[in-house]
Amino acid sequence: MELSVGGEYGIVIDAVGAEQFAWLRERAYAGWVLIMDEETERYCLPRIERYLGSTPLVKIVVPAGERHKHLDTCKFIWEEMFRGGVGRRWCCLNLGGGVIGDMGGFAAGTFKRGIDFVQIPTTLLSQVDASVGGKLGIDFYEVKNSIGLFANPQAVWVDAGFLGTLPEREIRSGYAEIIKHALIADEQQWSELRDIKDIRGLDWPAVIERSVDIKRQVVLKDPFERGIRKALNFGHTIGHAVESYFLHREDRLLHGEAIAIGMITESWLSHETGDLSAAALDDIRDYCLRVYGHQHVPEASFPVLLDLMRQDKKNDTEAINFTFLEKPGEAVVNKTATADMITRSLAYYNSLGS
Numbered sequence: 001m002e003l004s005v006g007g008e009y010g011i012v013i014d015a016v017g018a019e020q021f022a023w024l025r026e027r028a029y030a031g032w033v034l035i036m037d038e039e040t041e042r043y044c045l046p047r048i049e050r051y052l053g054s055t056p057l058v059k060i061v062v063p064a065g066e067r068h069k070h071l072d073t074c075k076f077i078w079e080e081m082f083r084g085g086v087g088r089r090w091c092c093l094n095l096g097g098g099v100i101g102d103m104g105g106f107a108a109g110t111f112k113r114g115i116d117f118v119q120i121p122t123t124l125l126s127q128v129d130a131s132v133g134g135k136l137g138i139d140f141y142e143v144k145n146s147i148g149l150f151a152n153p154q155a156v157w158v159d160a161g162f163l164g165t166l167p168e169r170e171i172r173s174g175y176a177e178i179i180k181h182a183l184i185a186d187e188q189q190w191s192e193l194r195d196i197k198d199i200r201g202l203d204w205p206a207v208i209e210r211s212v213d214i215k216r217q218v219v220l221k222d223p224f225e226r227g228i229r230k231a232l233n234f235g236h237t238i239g240h241a242v243e244s245y246f247l248h249r250e251d252r253l254l255h256g257e258a259i260a261i262g263m264i265t266e267s268w269l270s271h272e273t274g275d276l277s278a279a280a281l282d283d284i285r286d287y288c289l290r291v292y293g294h295q296h297v298p299e300a301s302f303p304v305l306l307d308l309m310r311q312d313k314k315n316d317t318e319a320i321n322f323t324f325l326e327k328p329g330e331a332v333v334n335k336t337a338t339a340d341m342i343t344r345s346l347a348y349y350n351s352l353g354s
């Protein structure tokens, strides 16, 4: 199955194999750079290694994890590219999760003013979200994705087979973006997901395809996030703040776990200050709690969370911006909420745990 992104590149949803590499070989690159982290080298490289053939190859392995999505790691990547004799007519293959996709794409998109790259996302989050939409970058001064660029890959190869080695907690985390995509744009998928008791039994290629398609359509309408693309921020205003707050604690949350809290609180705001019905709020709340459980958010953190939301780069003014739901499957952008309402939404969330 292949989804075209505005005729510019294709998202292939299939096992990565001879077909994709034949396509790549036809493009007659001078060589390939394969960027991965230590984990994806171990778990994912074996799935594609046999297709690499005799094309000149520069393999670059970096340490795994968000804290390495950093300029120092990029410098290492660029150095290795220079040392390997990589030129303008080479292509980078980014084999890994969102960290490798964002950073490998950034390294490629800036090397010698930009060389081609292909995304081979290996986590659920990167398959349905990070690998589509052209946003590339690294963290700087502890601010996520603060240095980067927009650039499209030559292709995205989404192979659900990679998920076989991904820890279950990472799968559940990525699944939050699937819930989000359904809630903002696909009522039908939302109602199907709600009936699923155990996500381990899901038909991943089918679920991923539908979810990627939502993201694809949104970014096609608004590639540079001036309007409707902000719909993708649903659950992320409060969710990001909660994620940052828990980052420095023992019980740190994965991205999707924080986004689940964001989706519940922002649904509450959508109901209290907007059009979302009480029944829809209850459904979203129940489903997110069923999949993610409940994590108490200390009341003492509320002012810190508000500060974090105010600093969020997406806020041009004092008011805190939100994407709300009008109903499942329909989002509305450029909404705002007061500090008092946000505090109340967090108190509502905490009350669900008792």
Ligand SMILES: NC(=O)c1ccc[n+]([C@@H]2O[C@H](COP(=O)([O-])OP(=O)(O)OC[C@H]3O[C@@H](n4cnc5c(N)ncnc54)[C@H](O)[C@@H]3O)[C@@H](O)[C@H]2O)c1
Pocket: 037, 038, 039, 040, 043, 044, 064, 065, 066, 069, 096, 097, 098, 099, 100, 102, 122, 123, 124, 125, 126, 129, 130, 131, 132, 133, 134, 135, 136, 144, 145, 162, 163, 164, 165, 166, 167, 170, 255
């Ligand atoms: N560009 C975008 O539009 C966009 C969108 C959403 C998120 N992101 C970015 O994505 C990043 C998070 O991505 P992520 O959740 O994929 O994290 P990640 O890349 O750190 O991967 C999570 C962990 O899983 C390991 N791993 C990856 N694939 C594996 C596999 N198949 N089997 C076993 N282990 C595997 C990795 O080595 C890593 O340790 C963040 O930096 C975020 O900013 C970008």
Ligand SMILES: [Zn+2]
Pocket: 177, 236, 255, 259
């Ligand atoms: Zn997200």
